Amino acid sequence: MSYAREDAGAPPSLFPDYGSTRTRAPLQPPLRVPQTRTETTGPAGWDRLMGPSLADLTTQHGGVPQGQRIIVTGRVLDEDGRAVPDTVMEIWQANAAGRYIHGKDQWDAPHDPNFTGAGRVVTDAEGRYRFVTVRPGAYPWGNHRNAWRPAHIHLSLLGPAFATRLVTQLYFPDDPLIEIDPIANAVPMPYRQRMVARFDMDVTEPNWALGYRFDVVLKGREQTPFEEDDHDH
Amino acid sequence: MTIDVADRRPEPRVDNQDPALFGQTPSQTVGPFFHYGLPWKGGADLVGQSDMGARPELFPEAHYVLNQSSPTGTPVGAVIELTGRVLDGQGAPVPDAMIEIWQADAAGRYAGEPGSDPHFVGFGRAATAEDGSYRFRTILPGAIGAGHAPHVALSVFGRGLIKRLATRLYFDGQAGNEADPVLSAVPVERRATLIATASGDGVWTLDIALQGERETVFFDL
Numbered sequence: 421m422s423y424a425r426e427d428a429g430a431p432p433s434l435f436p437d438y439g440s441t442r443t444r445a446p447l448q449p450p451l452r453v454p455q456t457r458t459e460t461t462g463p464a465g466w467d468r469l470m471g472p473s474l475a476d477l478t479t480q481h482g483g484v485p486q487g488q489r490i491i492v493t494g495r496v497l498d499e500d501g502r503a504v505p506d507t508v509m510e511i512w513q514a515n516a517a518g519r520y521i522h523g524k525d526q527w528d529a530p531h532d533p534n535f536t537g538a539g540r541v542v543t544d545a546e547g548r549y550r551f552v553t554v555r556p557g558a559y560p561w562g563n564h565r566n567a568w569r570p571a572h573i574h575l576s577l578l579g580p581a582f583a584t585r586l587v588t589q590l591y592f593p594d595d596p597l598i599e600i601d602p603i604a605n606a607v608p609m610p611y612r613q614r615m616v617a618r619f620d621m622d623v624t625e626p627n628w629a630l631g632y633r634f635d636v637v638l639k640g641r642e643q644t645p646f647e648e649d650d651h652d653h
Numbered sequence: 654m655t656i657d658v659a660d661r662r663p664e665p666r667v668d669n670q671d672p673a674l675f676g677q678t679p680s681q682t683v684g685p686f687f688h689y690g691l692p693w694k695g696g697a698d699l700v701g702q703s704d705m706g707a708r709p710e711l712f713p714e715a716h717y718v719l720n721q722s723s724p725t726g727t728p729v730g731a732v733i734e735l736t737g738r739v740l741d742g743q744g745a746p747v748p749d750a751m752i753e754i755w756q757a758d759a760a761g762r763y764a765g766e767p768g769s770d771p772h773f774v775g776f777g778r779a780a781t782a783e784d785g786s787y788r789f790r791t792i793l794p795g796a797i798g799a800g801h802a803p804h805v806a807l808s809v810f811g812r813g814l815i816k817r818l819a820t821r822l823y824f825d826g827q828a829g830n831e832a833d834p835v836l837s838a839v840p841v842e843r844r845a846t847l848i849a850t851a852s853g854d855g856v857w858t859l860d861i862a863l864q865g866e867r868e869t870v871f872f873d874l
Contacts, residue, residue, distance in 0.1 A: 425873060427677045431815045438682075440813025443742040444863045450873035453835045457797050458806050458821075459874055461763040463755065463776035470693060471720035480718055494669075499677060512690025521716045522686035524749075536716040538690040574683065576691060582755045582806050583874045585817055589681040593666055606815050607679040614678055616668040634669050637678045 422455040423583035423639045424499060429611025437602035439563050455583060462581040466508045466542050474539040477511075477553040485535035487516025487554035489629040492590065492617065495547040496577065499640030503547030509636070510540040510576040511551060518557030518571075527559055552629065558597055570597035570604065577636055584638040591616045592632070685749045685812040688712060688780055692751055695722020697779035699754075699791040700732050706779040706789075726772035730759030730792030733855045735805065735822065738785040741813075742864030746785025750811035752861075753778045754789055754822075756804070761795035781811075793824070802829035802836060809861060809871075818871045822859050823848045835872075843870050 434445035463469060478485055492511075496504040514520045514537060517529035521536055537556075541549045556571050572589040579585065591598050593616055598604050604612055614637075623631025667674065683691070689712045697706030702722045709717055735754070739747040754777045757763050758770035769775075779787045794803045802823055809818040823830055825848050830836055836844060846869045849859035861869050 423874065424677075429676055429679045431679055431681075433814070433816055433818075435815060438813070438815065440682075441815060443745075444747065444811065444813035445815070446818065446868055446871050447742075447864055448868055448870070450871050451839060452873040453838045455874065456801065456835065457763060457766075458755065458757075458804065461755075461765065463774060464765050465774065468723065468725070469720070469774055469776060471723075474718060481715070501675075510691060512687060514686075520686040521689050521712050523711045525686055533715070536689060536718050538716075538718050574681075574687065574690065576683075582808075582819070585753075585808055585819075586678060586680060587683050587810060587817060588678050593668060603681060603815070607681075610667065610674060611676070611679055613667050613671065614669055614674050614676065615681070616666070618666065618668045618670040619663060620670075621662050635678075637676060639677055 421460055422642045423460065423581060424642045429607060429614060431606035435602065435606040438606060459583040460581050462578055462584070464506065470508060470510075470540060473541045475541045475551055477535065477537060477539045477551065480536055481534040483534040485515065485532050485554050489552065490555050491550065491552055491623055491625065491629050491631040492573065492634060493548070493550040493623055493631070494633050494635040496543045496549065496579070496636045496638065497547055498638050503545070504579060504638055505543055505545045505547055507543050507577060507579050508540055509543065509549050511538070511573055513537045513553065513556040513573040514559055516554045516557050518559030529557065529559065555592070563602060568597050570595045570601050575636065577638065579638045586636070586638060588636070589615060590634050593617065593619050680816040682812060682815050683751060683810045687751060689716055689719075692778050692780040693719035695720070697777050697787075697789045698722060699774060699777050699789065700728060701790060703790070706777065708780045725774065728758065728770050728773035728792050731855065733791060733793050733857055735789040735791060735849065735857050735859070737787060737849070737859040737861060739781050739787065739809065739811070739861045740785060740863065744865065747811055747863065748781055748783045748785055750781040750785070750809060750814075751778065752781070752787045753808040754791065755806040756791065756794040757797050759792055759795050761797045796829055800829070800832050800834065802833035803827050804833070804835075807861070809863070814863070818863070819874050820861070820869055820871050821847055822857075824857060825850045839870050846870050
């Protein structure tokens, strides 16, 4: 058993418009190696590893955070559409003003004492997850003159195996910053749109919160073993 | 026919939910501000109960919502430390990277496999320090089968890394390095970038060069 390689939507490591990649991206092509049990197994037992779930980012402190309350929900699937149950999704984000709680974030938008911006949940038997948070703000960064990141939520998934590890970002619909953002643009169109959540009235709850739907698709199992499809004679 | 106002829905966009686009969710960088969200206290200590792995000094204490290190029992095996620095293409340390490890227990079994050590999780996470260094406390993994050399799988994340970089750490002088199916797939002249050297009592050192002359070999998984 092995996992599929990247599909056509995968970004390159080196994307010069995103300046930090110039000295940090490997310049050698990644080496294709056989997958062993090291790559096809992965950790489990999330409570022990990471602690209890934190699904509501709006109730972690004494008061209610500033900003638009939102629900973000969806499923974690593999490429064959199968649910990925019992896998941890970790998220982190800026607050409604676009400020991170991080000490190295020097933008002078206000901090919110009632908002940290970190959460984690484990998917259920159907691969479902659900967070309550506030919509993050856009913020400026130093990549180029007048550079602004589109509003986004960072997502981290381990999935069933070392081979399926994924860190990505969720973007919001109709954000004009996406199409000029060098990080989002590292992903070619139309695949970039896979990272844009859908506003969904059926997730939205009356008099309470706007709802967004976002599925995460991890690498699927490869039908053909590596040894058979990669013999060069 | 008109649709009741409460049942109206926006037109679907070309987005995450579009069936025509169904496929792998693309990777994006962790960025520089992941420290309050990912690396927890004790995440880099697979043996004891220290706070290794986290960088809690980078944000206010009231905003530490991640796990606290918790007792796991003592895993079987020789306790080792894995350390080194993450370096960029100019040889400068990378202070905002994060390393994850995944490894077998002392008998070569992964957590969850039958007979695996119940006190060993096999997974660890460490943010790099200001000098680009990482440090894990773990046990020396056993070989996962005949013909395999003991090794630790590594993932590297960081600002400027759009994708997770996957590699492996091997141990200098271990039986089986020559025959290992992954290490032997690496061109001879680049194998040293994956082989940690013993630098003291149970301390194994391997620098990770993201780019440049001694660029670490990263895998297409």
